[in-house]
Amino acid sequence: MSNTSGQPTLFDAAASDDTMADEKPKAAKSRSGGGGGGAVNAESMAKKQREISVSEFFTKNRHLLGFDSPRKALLTAVKEAVDNSLDACEEARILPDIRVTIARIGNSEKQFTMTVEDNGPGIVKAQVPNVFGRLLYGSKFHRLRQSRGQQGIGISAAGMYGQLTTGAPVRVRSKPGKKSVPLEFSIRIDTAKNRPEATDKVIDWEGKDHGTEVSIDMEGEYRRGQRSVEEFLKLMAVANPHVQLTFTDPDGNVTTYERGTRELPKEVEEIKPHPHGVELGILLKMIQESDNRTVSAFLQQDFSRVGPTVAKEICEQAGIRPESNPRRLDNTAVQKLKAAIDATKIMAPPLSCIAPIGEDLIIAGLKKEVDADFYVATSRKPVVYRGHPFAIEVGIAYGKPGDTLAVTEGGKIVEVAKKKSSDEVLMGAADEPIKLIRFANRVPLVFQQSACAISKAVINTNWKNYGLQQPRGALPIGPMVVFVHIASVWVPFTSESKEAIASYDEILEELRLALMEAGRKLGIHVRKGRKLASEFKKRNYITMYIPHVVEALKDILDLDDKTVAKATENLTTVLEKSRKL
């Protein structure tokens, strides 16, 4: 709360009369340290009151944007750039082909160049500087449609961090189409003004007809494993099977995440606000900005799901003439209108604004990157919160291959195998907590798991009902990956770094239902698996003991080896038959 320390501007003799003997103003001294100088008076204080640019604010509080540690900064920058590329490709209906490269600057272990290249539609010359060199600038914030980005902060924040730590500008290469001229831009952010300073030049461009490439030099720390760039890209591939991803690490190792489907996510439509999601202040603002000259027209034109009948009903409720001019309504009248809207039954908003992944593609994505026995998914029907549709989806990959399968030799089961899963990053061991992977609008959330509504919902689910162990207030135990996705026109994140989802009751409830639905399907499999496993053990014993039994018979009945073999075989068959599987 910064604002009022400028108060003593008119602070005069009278005021200091109040000050206690033991608090003589040491103004002069107290200000000597900083710019101010002199005693507390109008001039000195007035000088101190000033605007704070949003860039200055986020430079000082850059941990709010996910740039608090060199290691995290590298991942956050990659995330923001990849989100951008995918949003652009999908809006232009292009199957995304993304290349991510992280290279050391010189041989430094502390400075890297992060480059993300796409085959997207490219960016028009006039837009490039603002898009990469200005915070709170973009096209998604004001539109009600699902997209990865929603704030207009991310990529410019990454550039700002690069500039802060290396002094280098952001470099952007873009070709907005086959016939257009490819340009390279060098962009700095004037943080005091939150405005870009850019230069550009024409460049040679091979290959692709169109696309964008952004390069940022930044302080960083490159590591593998948990919460690494690799893991992020792997998870990205799970939730975006339509994407072809290539990653080159600082040692030149190339990892490719192959496209799993050529089907683009359903194209999302932009919708108008739903009346039930609108607050009084917003309603007042909409009325001021509306071109419509009657309340009825305003309601029908500026909102979704309001036809003539509903408009009439609302006006009657509010005691307002439908043909009256909305701008003429005073605060009280608008309050009545708001109350009438809330009291009127209105059809839920169109769901065309969101594009859930769907059960089949969730399973396809999991199969592509997680090596398991059993896959199941649940995609809930979208619901509406504050007039914003959202949908919860859950996927489960359970059991390492072989965990509950028998290994046989010549038809005989020799053991219940414990083959090690090929997957290192995602699937934990049978006695470890499950691996929870969280997604919002198809973007993996890799940090702040404990602060996230998704984690709370998973922990609050009783997994014992589905045959898993679960310590109190903790994730369940077992060889399992749980995938949770929220698709929405507006995801309420706990901070600008978009790492965790705020715990709104409506969201927690949908999460609960989705997890229960998937859990039930899992439970059936887990129990069957258990039965099988013990079944196999029993069989094992049979095959183990029969030879001895037969040996005994052989001695007693004095049989020849051929007969013994035959007897063994028959005996086995009989015993197998006599037990139903």
Add this chain to the structure above:
Amino acid sequence: MSNTSGQPTLFDAAASDDTMADEKPKAAKSRSGGGGGGAVNAESMAKKQREISVSEFFTKNRHLLGFDSPRKALLTAVKEAVDNSLDACEEARILPDIRVTIARIGNSEKQFTMTVEDNGPGIVKAQVPNVFGRLLYGSKFHRLRQSRGQQGIGISAAGMYGQLTTGAPVRVRSKPGKKSVPLEFSIRIDTAKNRPEATDKVIDWEGKDHGTEVSIDMEGEYRRGQRSVEEFLKLMAVANPHVQLTFTDPDGNVTTYERGTRELPKEVEEIKPHPHGVELGILLKMIQESDNRTVSAFLQQDFSRVGPTVAKEICEQAGIRPESNPRRLDNTAVQKLKAAIDATKIMAPPLSCIAPIGEDLIIAGLKKEVDADFYVATSRKPVVYRGHPFAIEVGIAYGKPGDTLAVTEGGKIVEVAKKKSSDEVLMGAADEPIKLIRFANRVPLVFQQSACAISKAVINTNWKNYGLQQPRGALPIGPMVVFVHIASVWVPFTSESKEAIASYDEILEELRLALMEAGRKLGIHVRKGRKLASEFKKRNYITMYIPHVVEALKDILDLDDKTVAKATENLTTVLEKSRKL
């Protein structure tokens, strides 16, 4: 990441050649819902790219500011207003006298008027609209000195929330001094521009020579108990014993938190940045903005703790002539300068910029509001992080009165009492988790406890060493209040709502040391307390059995009552003496 969805601006025929048969652009349809209209083309996309005002951003993401639920909103607004008043009073060296009132609007249970009134220096007319009607505006952000506010967001955000939920403007009454004219302002925020729209008029003003009063109508929910306005004010009183606080709740009940000391917190001085806390980007910016024409002067004038010798040393290290013009340095040279600064030993920054509470006042504060047996406090010497000094302080109030004290009747101990503590809000029962109270720059942090570095540090402390039970990974158990305070020129909060502190290693380490120090002092007391308690029990037995012993003697030796009484007395004395306490 909003920015690049504006990319298809030059998106031409060539690009759509790439699109797959199964993804025919459904542009027309896909835009039908929203404002856009028509197909994806330069015009439609260009229209969509626009600036997002910081007010629009925080209106949509108001949970980032602590306005996510009606109940929390009421508390957050009070917090921001009280923080403002205290900062202003202390800067003007006035002993604060604050009145907080929450009143229902009409008989509504959903709409309230929050009013905070102070005896501070008042606000000059020209400043009022910006201070209350504009986000990211203030005097504290750019100054390196401890204050409650640091962002320039809080009170204007509260006003914005009020306007959003009730449509009403913020009302401010202010008198900046005995001789000045008292004014009342009515302030609205134009969220699209993040600018105030204000009107003002002269008013009658009784009593105080100077002060400020802010009133905000808002949607809210009033509750008592945990995380209530009462609890917040009670905690505020603990950390600010110099403040006189009066609270009037919606039912007209008045609670007063009496001032515990007339001693104002030490006046904090503004310091210049310390060289070791400055990043390359900031250094470049400082050079551009500096009036100094030589590198040596720049280093000495624009930083703290740099004298001629240190300046010379840095320049030599960097291979830069001390008299060269800083603005002439290229990026590489500045990088060298930065490296030289980091490599040079420089005295720690002056600590006059922060004002820890101090052990005595922490204990005074705890005694004032928490009813306990034993109080202890530890105030660590300030340390420096990123050039910013900060200090950690811990206070402990242990044991409900009587928990380990004997109740006596006529000199005889009749029981080890279990008197219920008078304190309802703060102290838990003996078998409940301890109550942790967190403070940053004397402001109580009441939300997001689990996400806070302070909580992590308390949980990671091994309280068993100090005689308390502690479940794994949880708060210890016992009748105890743990007070933790961080005083700093810049507190890294996890969000703009300033509810939890980010887990920087340097801060966690200082917390650990402070908690251990206080814990040791506690341990001694807890063990002594245990010994006492059992001691009292033993005594009890003596006083219980002696009469019977004497009765027996009486029968055997046939004594008269007087002798019996004397014998009892002697026997007791002997037995007491024979055992050392």
